[in-house]
Amino acid sequence: MTSMTIFIAGILGLTRAACAIEPIPSPEPISITELPLPPFLGNTSEGACTADFNPRGTGCIAQTGLNSGSFLPDGKHLTATVEFVGAPAAPDPAHIYSGQQLFIIKTDGTTFSNGDTWKCLTCGVPAENQVGATALDAYPQTFMDGTRAMAGTNIVDCGSYQLYSDDCTPDKVYIYPIRLSDTSNDNYTGTGASIRELRLHPDQVHLGFDTFVFSGPSIGEFSFYGRLQFNETGSRYDVVNASVLISTSAQSVITVNGSEVVFDPEGIAVGELRGFTGDGSEILYVGNPVESCNIDIFAIGITTGKVRRVTEHPGYADPISYSYDNNWFIVLDTRGTDRMEFLSALRTVPPVTDLLTVAAVASVRNNGVRRFFRPWLLDHDGDRGLYFGQQLNGNNNTAPGDTNDPYWNSGADPRWSPDGTRVAYYEMFAVSPACGGTNPLPCESNPYADGRQVRVMLAEFTTRTPTTPPIIPEHSDEVPWAIPYKPGMSMPTFTPFPNGVYTLYGAQGGHANVTFALGTTSSNIVVTYHNYTVDGKNVLNGYENVTSNTLSQTLSSFDWYSDLISEGTNGVGTKKTSADGFHFQIDVMTNEFVANGTLTTVVDDTTYNQPCNEC
Incomplete structure (x- = not known):
């Protein structure tokens, strides 16, 4: 060749924010x-x-x-x-x-x-x-x-x-x-x-x-x-x-x-x-x-x-x-x-439901062996x-x-x-x-x-x-x-948050109501945002409701309902599921995406749709 x-x-151009940190090379x-x-x-x-x-x-x-x-x-x-x-x-x-x-x-x-x-x-x-x-x-x-x-x-x-x-x-x-x-x-x-x-x-x-x-x-x-x-x-x-x-x-x-x-x-x-x-x-x-x-x-x-x-x-x-x-x-x-943007293009949403979905979301990056x-x-x-x-x-x-x-x-x-x-x-x-x-x-x-x-x-x-190349001194x-680490020690375990209703305050204003209903094989998190903002420039309203069900050590299914809207310097964006919700399952070891219903994110005039099943 x-x-x-x-x-x-x-x-x-996925954000309108101007760069004011370091010069762009x-x-x-x-x-x-x-x-x-x-x-x-x-x-x-x-x-x-x-x-x-x-x-x-x-x-x-x-x-x-x-x-x-x-x-x-x-x-x-x-x-x-x-x-x-x-x-x-x-x-x-x-x-x-x-x-x-x-x-x-x-x-x-x-x-x-x-x-x-x-x-x-x-x-x-x-x-x-x-x-x-x-x-x-x-x-x-x-x-x-x-x-x-x-x-x-x-x-x-x-x-x-x-x-x-x-x-x-x-x-x-x-x-x-x-x-x-x-x-x-x-x-x-x-x-x-x-x-x-x-x-x-x-x-x-x-x-x-x-x-x-x-x-x-x-x-x-x-x-x-x-x-x-x-x-x-x-x-x-x-x-x-x-x-x-x-x-x-x-x-x-x-x-x-x-x-x-x-x-x-x-x-x-x-x-x-x-x-x-x-x-x-x-x-x-x-x-x-x-x-x-x-x-x-x-x-x-x-x-x-x-x-x-x-x-x-x-x-x-x-x-x-x-x-x-x-x-x-x-x-x-x-x-x-644009593989992942149907999930992630709406910016400044705090990662609360991710407590249930992070491994599954990460697995969408591949289609089986295709990266x-x-x-x-x-x-x-x-x-x-x-x-x-x-x-x-x-x-x-x-x-x-x-x-x-x-x-x-x-x-x-x-x-x-x-x-x-x-x-x-x-x-x-x-x-x-x-x-x-x-x-x-x-x-x-x-x-x-x-x-x-x-x-x-x-x-x-x-x-x-x-x-x-510099010689790196021994650390x-x-x-x-x-x-x-001590050989034979038990690995630390994650203690689930106590079930109940909580408040999440935005760093720059607004708040969200958070409900945890966390179980061994089935868990649910509901988050409702009220003029929530982490940066004072983008304001989030709406809700997400996610339920995860453990089917095996590596396979889980999810029932996801979302209706979010964000307005501010990142543009006007929405993240919405279809009326019947977005339902999918994925094995974190095989990464084959299978879904019913839709989850769609729109930022200004750009629409991000989910990939088709198993592709």
Whole structure:
């Protein structure tokens, strides 16, 4: 695919508010190219990857089997996790190109010594070098020493050799599992706790991650921060001195105090951890909304506990990556697709009913495996006023297979080159059942002869001057506002608010009557607004009535009635359900939207409708 340059304003006029915080950066030229990859193969049977597909015998990839990761320190190589298929049986030398592996892609147009633009790091690693290792299946991240990379819940180590060098051969590679103790007397044996979504801290010593906790009819998620410590005896990395990222003062966005509901937009409510700022001083996370149904990224100071809202656009923001110099970030977001705005485009609505709906609302962002994510560039301070960033691939090149083809959507995580001039991200192709078949959205013909459904893209900021990444000093283990983790401890539980009628006062005037009727498997919240305003510029009236019903640990149904009107500097907006209400169910693990009735948001002359069922 040829390189092409894009230049767009990337500013969406969803609010009339003028920007008066920080200057808005000018859009800049961006060149997008596609990185070369091994051949993709639909036939996964043994021996199917023949010399006809790969004459060098260095493997074929499953059509969906790749997730790109981060750059090596030299900026010329990119890590990825891949699933090799069709390898011949042993003793053919190519038999090692099988299963989930960690490999490296060249990003500078050169090749490795064998002529390939890629190198498998873990293919052929002896069994004794990977005792206890788990799947190399997610979020590959490199250490700045260039000799180690993290993939899944493992660290791949080549000793004193750079990962990209010819000297880094399979016999020199070790794969060490990462382990968090989960019982007080486990003596550091066994598999430990189940951890996910690992993110390496910029100091190269600490780690952030999440865990799921299943309790009764519900599912909970907790985020952690801890120190990586090599355990030579156990041939693994232990997570020690960990903290559970829950405030010791039990702060939250919504609390109850006597007869009042209190809304604190700076309350600590860490949801799923998504990484760290470039200097490592803040933890990035998807938090509870501070505007109803608006799922955003927040940052919290590791030592200060101060919360900063990073994104505000009424889409859904999730994967995020700050540049090494901490001046910019890339976020994957539904902004520009209108996927979420039927829920979230009415601004300054406090997140009261979100106590029931937040997980379900967040799940609308996808249609099954299809993500409606696009990569957006913003400066350190994020969304403000009319500034919503610049879409990396925001050009008019929407033909099949082109750089902004809407059937190719971004996957987590985008990653910066150390010198700040490039960003790598990967994209996934929409196929049935996310389109076609019974789905009203028709599928696009695959533009690639080998049927690949994933590709890796490189965005280059062509007018930027390369910078040297700073060395981040080692941070403390202590998180003063969080709860120290003790192996075997019970995770904190959320105490439901007492049922009853409360008053929520607007920060700048008006009030709302709030009724909680919260149960184990069925709960109801009713909110009625009376000239309610949080900013003194937009006034909210009307009501919302939401009932949630738990059908399983991950599946819930909702009965939703809404008739809201907001007037002010954000324009005139309404959020209304049809006369029979809006009824939908969604499984947070599969993200397939099914609804009866309608929920529609109108802002001035723009109408935002819900997506069709299962699309």
